[in-house]
Amino acid sequence: MVLTRSAREFAAIVHLPLSLAYMTFSVTDASDPSKGLQWLASVFSGIVFCKIVYTLTGILSLQSFKAYGQLSDFGKVEWNNRGFSTFHALVAASSSLYLVLLSSTFNPGSSNELLIRRTSSLSDMTLGFSIGYFLSDLAMVLWFFPALGGLEYVLHHGLSLFSIIQSLLSGQGQVYILMVLFTEITTPFVNLRWYLDNAGQKNSNLYVINGIALFFGWLVARIVLFIYFFGHMFKHFDEVKSVYPLGFYTLLAVPPMLAVMNVFWFWKIARGMIKTLKKARHSK
Template sequence: MSVGELGRVAMDPFSQLILLIALVSFFTFQWLFHSVSPWVSSRISPGFLRLSHKQKIEWNSRTVSTFHALLVGLFCLYILFFDDAVNQDPVWGDPTLVKINVGITTGYLISDLLLIFYYWRAIGDKFFVVHHVAALYAYYYVLGQGMLPYFANFRLLAEFSTPCVNQRWFFEVLGYPKSSKPNIANGVLMALVFFMVRIAVMPVYYCRMYSVYGTEAFYRVAFGGRCAWICSSICLDIMNVMWMHKIARGCYKVLRSGQHRKTDVQENGKTD
């Protein structure tokens, strides 16, 4: 295919629509961060107004990430259950719906990267930068060449763990004791959901990857696309295992503190 033909393919109406979706997504998430989250948070949670400037920045960032996670996560489930073309041909199946979902996520990731760099002292995190860049590198091939829609969509399942992770931070910054019932319930739910959507699904993901390895469809994927697919998957899963380890330790500590508190109350009840 010539350069001219590549240019025409890149500028087809659907590609322009995906570009528009990514741009709208970027500006929407910027608007949610700068305007919507502060306005809504100050009315829903009085504790928001007592936060420091850095805490408010992180609060708004996490609010936006929760909204994004629920939006693309639900879209992801719909594709996983009802998009037969993608499920039957995981490498080259019709990527229309996946491209729309990935376009939304691309806009969010670029928006979040911009905020991370601009507010580095408040929300800067090198692991999140690596995570976002690795994801964007892989999504470039999905959006640009329509390859690997099943695997791109499957990766977005991980977003379902985000709301609980953010809620833990909200409880902490609002002063909820780690041994409080809301904190314990959220901690247990966070560990379970994180394990289910990021760790337990690994065998399914890599078995499906192995099933297409060496096939004609696999070799039709450009070398750069294969590197983006395999290397990004391994990189993201290494970080997922690291995060799972931290979450499991935190959940264990919260459960232990809750058990100690319950024991103390029982002992005090006996002595009174």
């Protein structure tokens, strides 16, 4: 097939090795410009959907929740921001769950390809969509820093972007990225707690139930799942070692850092739940 001049130029650009010191990797499928366009489209869709959901959250909340109209201008910004973070969490978690557990992409017996090197159009789109979200959210966090989140949020989003972009471009380690993306399933509970607090519903039964659900959800999705994650990596370490150097060291370094952050936040969640339960018991 004869490529146009622009297509040849695009293919040449994305085929350039990406380097960091002595650690390099080459972009997969670089000879196919449509692959690069698919990646860009998925990232762009993530950004666009964040904007759409942000706007719709403001419009619907103003019509449906009295508390929204009583918020400060920044309070409305954070309310809307949590709207699109909830949307991303639901999309990313459901897509990751399907890909890892239900689809044939990462089924051990479905292919002779190493598990660490398997990809699909849906997994690429999921990673691209999440890159768009993390770019959008990180931009807002930095713009309003530190009101929307402190250094821990910048670190979390920075590490996430660093890892997801590598996995998308290299086509390696996607099964592990998707496992971590599934942990976003806890985000709706975190956001609901913030919504209820700012709506004056901190003493409601729903607030208590959500706090308990957040505690157990976090325990399963961000503590137990990470234990399984590290066990899976150890079991398939021969495959993990075959990843290009930068990706290999990223797999060794980033998940433990995220795990430490998850344990720290879990400690805060546990303290908050105990405090809420004690208060609810005394109010009876």
